[in-house]
Amino acid sequence: MAAHLDALHASLRRAVGDSACLTRPEELFVYEADGLTLNAAKPLAVVLPRETAEVAAVVRACREAGVCFVPRGAGTGLSGGAVAAEGGVVIECSRMDRILALEPGDRYAVVQPGVVNAELSRAAAPHGLFYAPDPSSQAACTIGGNVGENSGGPHTLKYGTTTDHVLGLELVLPDGEVVRLGGPAGFASGYDLVGAVVGSEGTLGVVTEVTVRLTPLPDAVETLLGVFPEVVSACRAVGGIIRSGLVPAALEIVDRRTIEAVEASVYAAGLPTDAGAVLLVELDGVAEAVAGQAERVRELCREAGASRVDVARDAEERQRFWRARKGAFGAMGRLAPDLYVHDAVVPRTKLPEILEAVCAICDRHGLRLSNVFHAGDGNLHPNISFDRRDPDELARVVKAGEEILRTCVEAGGVISGEHGIGTEKRDYMGMLFDDADLDAMLRLRAAFDPDRVCNPGKIFPATRFCMEANPRARGYDRVPFE
Amino acid sequence: MSLDDASVAALRAEVGEGALAAQAPVELDGRRIAWTLCTADAAALGRALRVLGERGLGAVVRGGGTRSGFGNPPRRADLVLSTRGFAELHEIDVDEGVAHLGAGVALAEVERALAGSGWELPLGAAGEDSTVGGGLAAAAVDPRRAAPRSAVLGLTVVLASGEVTHCGGRVVKNVTGYDLAKLHVGGHGSLGVIASAWLRLRPVAERVESWRVEEPSAPRALEAARRPSARAALFEGGTGSPPRLLVELAGDAAAVAVDAAWLRETCGARAAGPGELDDAFAAAARVDPVDALRVRIAHLPTRLAKLTGGIEAAGGRWAALPAHGLCWAHFPLPGGAGEARVDEILAATRAAAREGAGRWRLEAAPLRARRGRDVFGDPDAALPLMRALKARFDPAAVLNPGRFAGAL
C-alpha cells in the first residue's frame, strides 16, 4: 500500500509539479472537511493544478493508480461535497483563478473554476455588469464550486440560480478526456449537458472553464427593512408580495434569535432586538419604477402587521441593513462552538406553519435554533448552535435535522435549495425519490462516469453504493451497466 | 413498418383495448403511421414502452404535433405515442405562482384557465394545439420566452425501461439530486416521455405596449431589445422592404413609460398593433414542412449584422431576437431547386453561424433536403456523451429513434 501510495504521489507530482502536490498529514488535515465539519475524511493527496492539461493529467494518474478523485473549490460547501468521502485525491481548483475573457458587448465572461464569485462581479462592474448568483459566501466561494452546487443567494428570487447563468463548460471527464459543452452563444443543439452538469456536485467530471452570463447592473436599488412582531407575520408579508406580482430582487427574513446574535456581535446593524423578525426587501430596476414598488411593498408589509418599515436612505444604510443578514452566520459563532446550517425549501405559502413546526422540533430536542433565510424562495435555513463535544447534543442535532427535513417534505418541499446533498443528506434522498427516480439519476451518472471514480460517496444513499458497485446484487439490474 | 397482430395484442394487454387505435393515421416524413397509443395512465404507458423495447419497435412521441416537422427522419416509426391522454390540469396554485400540468394539455387551455389569475404561462405556443409536454420536449422558443428550461420546476417522465420517474419538485428552488429535467427539456422525447410538469408561472405585466422602429441599425436594435422592460423584440430584414424592429414593452407601468419614451426619442418608434410581433414571428419561425428551408442560428448578440449580410447574399430573409442571439433565416426552395442549392444554403448558414460564434440547425425543410443531413447542425463535440446518455436511457432505441441530434 505504501509503495502504491508513493507511486501515486510521484505521478501526481509529475502532473502538477512538486509545489502543487500536498501529501504530508498536516497539509492534508485542512482538506478533511468542507463547511460541514461533521463528515470528515482524509484524502490520499491534494493537488493544486493551474491548467486544464494538469487536471487531465491528474485524472489520468488517478485512473492508472485505481483511485478516485474529488473536485474542490474553496471548500465552503455545506454538505460535504468537496470531501474525499471514499479516500482518493482532492483536485483543488483555487489556483485556476484567471478570468480568461470578459465580453461586455455580448455580456459574458469565460473564467477558470477557481475564480472567486465576488471577484467576477468586481471585474464586470466597470462595464456596468455583474455576475448575478450571489451566495452569502461570495467573498470566498469559487465559480467552480457554484457550478458544482448550482448555488443561489439572496438575489436568486429575481435572477435565478447558477444554472440560469452558465452558458458553457469545459470539463475533464472521468476518463481524462477534455470536452466542451455549450458556449457563449447558448442554445446547444443536443441535450442540455451544461444544465445536467450544473448542480451535479462534482460527480460528472472536473469543471476547468466556465462561460457565464453577465447581467446589467440595475439603475436603481431600494432596500427596505420591515420590522415585525413575530416571524409568522413577516412570512405573511412575503406571501402578499409574491401574490401581488412584484418580483423583488431579494426577500430575506432574519428572526429574533439571529437579530440578538447579530446585535451582540461586530456585525451589529442597529436592529430592534425586541422585534420578532425583520424582513429585508430589495427592489431594483428603473428608478421611476422602483420608487412606486417600494411604496407598494411598504403597504403590504403594514397590512401583514409590520410595526415599522424603513427605507435605506443611502448606500451606507443599505449596507447596514444587509450586514444583519450577511453577518448572521459569523455572529452565530458567538453562540456555541458549532453551527449546523440546514437548508430546505417549502412552498412559500407554507412558511408560517413550517417555521412553527421547526421551532417546535428544536424546542422538543432542547436545541438553540435561529432562522435567517431566503423567504422569497421558500428556502429555509434553520441554524442550530451546538457543541459537538457533547455526544448527546450532537445526536439531538442530527435527529432534529432529520425531523425538519421530513416536515418540509411533507409540506411539499425538498431537502435542499442550494447547499446540495453531498454526504450530508444522501441517506435522506429516499424521502423524496423512489428507486426508479434514483435509477434515472444513476443513468446520467453512468453516462459520464461509468466506473464511479469521480467524487464517489455523494448524493446517492449509502445503501445504494454496494448496488452501484455490483449492479446485479439484490436483483438490481435495471441500469444498463457495461 | 407497422404493428403486427401479436404486437397489437401485447400492447393492448398492457394499456387496454381503447388506448391503441388505428383510426387516425399520422403522416410523418413520407411515412404513414397507422397506430396511435394514447393513455392517461403513465404506468400503463411504461409497460407499453417495455413491450416495444422487447419487440424491437420504435415509436414517435407526439403532443399536439405542431412541432413534429422538426427532427431527423425516424429510423423506425411503428406507432405514435400520443401524450394527449395526459390531459389533466392537476393544479394551479395562484398563491405560489406554480402549476402542475399534464403533458398533453394544450397551452391554449392553460392560458384560458389562468385568465384573471394574475399569472401567465412561461411557455409559448406554436399553434392552438401546442401542448405542455411538446413545448418542453422541443424547448420551444418564442419571442417572449426564450428559456423554457428555467420555467420547469419538476417533471414526471416515463422511461423506456417502463419506470415512471420524478425529478425536481413543486418548489421554486431546488438542488436535490441531479437536475434531470434539463435533459428532457429539449430532449425531443428521446430519453423519456414527459407525462406532467410543474412550472413556475410568470406574473402578468401591469402594462404592455407594442412599438415599431423602421430601419434601425443592428446595434440600435440590440440596444432597444435590451431595454429593461423589453419583454420581446423581433428584428427582421431581407424581405425586400427595409429592416424593421418590433418591440414589446411589458412590466411596471413606470418602467414601460421610460422605455417607450426612449424608443420614441432615440429610435423614432411608432406604436404598433399588439399582434404584429407574433404574426411576424409566426411567419419567420414556424416549423412546418414548406417549400423553403428555415434555419435557426444561435449567435453572439453583437455579431448579428455580420450574419444577416451572408443570409441576404444567399437569397434569404431573416428574423432575429436580438437580445437572445437567435436568428431565423428563411430561404425559398422551389420544387425545381436541387441538392446543389441546398448545399449552397447550408454553406451560407454554416458561415453565418461561424461569424456569430454559434450554432445552426435546420428547423424546417422538405424531406429531400433533410435526408442524409443532421437537422441539429454540425456534429457536436459532446456527441459521445449524448450517445452514452441515449444508451443508458433508451438502450433499445424505442423513443423517436433516429430523430434526435446525431441521429440518436
Ligand SMILES: Cc1cc2nc3c(=O)[nH]c(=O)nc-3n(C[C@H](O)[C@H](O)[C@H](O)COP(=O)(O)OP(=O)(O)OC[C@H]3O[C@@H](n4cnc5c(N)ncnc54)[C@H](O)[C@@H]3O)c2cc1C
Ligand atoms: C457562510 C456561508 C454562507 C453560504 N451561503 C450560501 C448561499 O447563500 N447560497 C448558496 O448556494 N450556498 C451558500 N453557501 C455554501 C457554499 O458557499 C456554496 O455551495 C459554494 O458554491 C461552494 O463553493 P466552493 O468554491 O467553496 O466549493 P466547494 O465547497 O469546494 O465544492 C462544492 C461542490 O462543488 C464541487 N466542485 C468544486 N469545484 C469543482 C470543479 N472545478 N469541478 C467540478 N466540481 C467542482 C465539489 O466537488 C463539491 O461537490 C454558504 C457557505 C457558507 C460557509
